[in-house]
Amino acid sequence: MSLILQPGVLEQVLRHGEQAYPHECCGLLLGAMRGDSARVVSAIRRMRNANTESPRIRFDFDPREHLAAQREAREQGLEIVGFYHSHPDHPARPSPTDLERAAWPGYSYLIVSIVAGSAAATGTANSFELAEDRSRFLPEPIETPAAN
């Protein structure tokens, strides 16, 4: 499957990553499924990083905020098609923690790398989906169609 980020979405994720630096940021990818071929993201919803112990290298959603966000998305006619988070000063690829703590296959897991507080230094964003047997993350292509 591929991840289609509508204009502005990637920039919003990168901005969140920069603002949260040196902590990890996290949030929801909202949009719609395009059959079995793509997840289309039209908006993001920032989530608070509820990990207070080591927020530079860990993130946790606040479950109650997640429940509320799920409701809001439903009311707006949007689906939660995936999640994003940042890796401050680390590459945009899944860590062992990401694999251990992953939810179900069928979501996009977008990771952005923020180096020295700036996305511009790398501009790296990669997306993954969890293998059906949960053994590993599989890279998926990101498409960023230009605005009309």
Add this chain to the structure above:
Amino acid sequence: MAVKVYIPTPLRPFTGRQEAVEAEGRDVGEVLENVVRAHPQLRAHLFQPDGQLRSFVNVYRNDEDIRYTGSGQTPVTASDTLSIVPSIAGGSPACRC
């Protein structure tokens, strides 16, 4: 009585693409059991082989996490809704080695 259960996006292929299903039951355990009986492919995504909910699966009765209201024995009425919400967490490698 039938209770409405909201289904997260990646599990909807197993419910005929429905965002919510209804199932009978007097408590959360019965409702979820009836949901997975009606949609058998959901079972492995919600439950471990021993029948416990998977560690990252949270279930809410309205606004309450059922872990604090009696887990599967949490009673339900027709006016309640159940939401299935995954725990989402992760992180970077702990060191740059």
